[in-house]
Amino acid sequence: MRASELLHPRPEGLYCPPGDFFIDPIRPVDRALVTHGHSDHARSGHGAVLATKETLDIMRLRYGDPFAGSTQAAALGESIDLDGVKVTFHPAGHVLGSAQIAVEHGGLRIVASGDYKRQADATCIAFEPVPCDVFITEATFGLPVFRHPPDREETERLLRSVAQFPQRAHVVGAYALGKAQRVIRLLRDCGYEKPIYIHGALETLSAYYQSQGIDLGELRPATVDKADRNDFAGAIVVGPPTAFADRWARRFPDPISCFASGWMRIRQRAKQGGVELPLILSDHADWDELTDTIRETGAGEVWVTHGREEALVRWCELNGIAARPLHLVGYEDEGD
Numbered sequence: 001m002r003a004s005e006l007l008h009p010r011p012e013g014l015y016c017p018p019g020d021f022f023i024d025p026i027r028p029v030d031r032a033l034v035t036h037g038h039s040d041h042a043r044s045g046h047g048a049v050l051a052t053k054e055t056l057d058i059m060r061l062r063y064g065d066p067f068a069g070s071t072q073a074a075a076l077g078e079s080i081d082l083d084g085v086k087v088t089f090h091p092a093g094h095v096l097g098s099a100q101i102a103v104e105h106g107g108l109r110i111v112a113s114g115d116y117k118r119q120a121d122a123t124c125i126a127f128e129p130v131p132c133d134v135f136i137t138e139a140t141f142g143l144p145v146f147r148h149p150p151d152r153e154e155t156e157r158l159l160r161s162v163a164q165f166p167q168r169a170h171v172v173g174a175y176a177l178g179k180a181q182r183v184i185r186l187l188r189d190c191g192y193e194k195p196i197y198i199h200g201a202l203e204t205l206s207a208y209y210q211s212q213g214i215d216l217g218e219l220r221p222a223t224v225d226k227a228d229r230n231d232f233a234g235a236i237v238v239g240p241p242t243a244f245a246d247r248w249a250r251r252f253p254d255p256i257s258c259f260a261s262g263w264m265r266i267r268q269r270a271k272q273g274g275v276e277l278p279l280i281l282s283d284h285a286d287w288d289e290l291t292d293t294i295r296e297t298g299a300g301e302v303w304v305t306h307g308r309e310e311a312l313v314r315w316c317e318l319n320g321i322a323a324r325p326l327h328l329v330g331y332e333d334e335g336d
């Protein structure tokens with residue numbers, strides 16, 4: 001069997017003809033396998049969804065119930081047979097519940113990584129390289145210029161700024177699923193014990209993370225009225241990036257605008273967004289993580305998707321690995 005007969009792109013997403021399912025389809029389909037809860041990968045309205053229990057929970061929290069005709073939870077490492085195709089979920093280290101999906105049939109194994117990273121993250125299970133014939137990798141940060149610094153260094157930069165400006169509020173933009181909880185957890189791991197204030201849009205998912213045993217410490221709602229505005233002097237406030245557009249951040253006393261994203265590596269991008277304190281914190285693999293991971297899987301062939309495909313395809317070719325861009329459309333990761 002040729003690899004393209006086992007999985008190939010269709011307008012709805014990556015399709016497996018023998019198993020009759022899609023991986024992370026962007027349109028409603030009969031049977032969807034979903035790698036993680038970010039909205040560009042996990043859509044509502046499918047006939048049946050197979051995903052990790054956490055991803056199903058996250059979809060339920062975001063879309064309401066029912067968000068699909070039926071759901072089935074996949075335990076990590078468990079073999080599931082779909083019309084003779086063997087499917088297994090493996091941790092991806094991206095956000096809580098995130099998984100790579102291995103698809104096996106006729107002696108061929110293809111691993112669709114979904115989004116992934118290799119830096120340790122206390123809010124989700126670490127990525128596990130899965131040996132395979134074909135590895136489908138993301139390439140969000142697929143250029144050699146992208147090298148993420150250690151996350152503790154970035155967190156300590158934030159804490160130094162908080163100590164330096166005790167009268168100002170530090171308002172941190174971080175995506176609602178994954179990044180926000182990781183930033184909070186990193187602050188705790190770096191010894192910050194005060195309450196952390198969160199925007200209403202982060203409440204449900206942060207409470208879900210806490211219910212799954214991820215300790216985020218004391219979280220308080222970041223609701224400001226004139227009387228208690230000064231309570232936020234010296235505070236750390238976390239909100240989704242969209243809240244910054246509606247001037248939410250300016251309600252806090254003399255706010256310092258911070259943004260936690262892999263894109264903060266690009267100074268110009270931080271400047272344009274009016275970010276005073278850019279924090280390079282990414283939930284995606286950087287260049288070294290991408291190339292190391294490709295080597296670790298031992299794949300003879302690599303398909304590259306959503307991001308900067310060309311540079312990574314070129315790197316594979318220079319290293320004797322067959323590679324091609326997959327040109328899947330519709331994936332604009334909200335997670336970074």
Ligand SMILES: [Zn+2]
Binds near residue numbers: 036115333
């Ligand atoms: Zn994602």
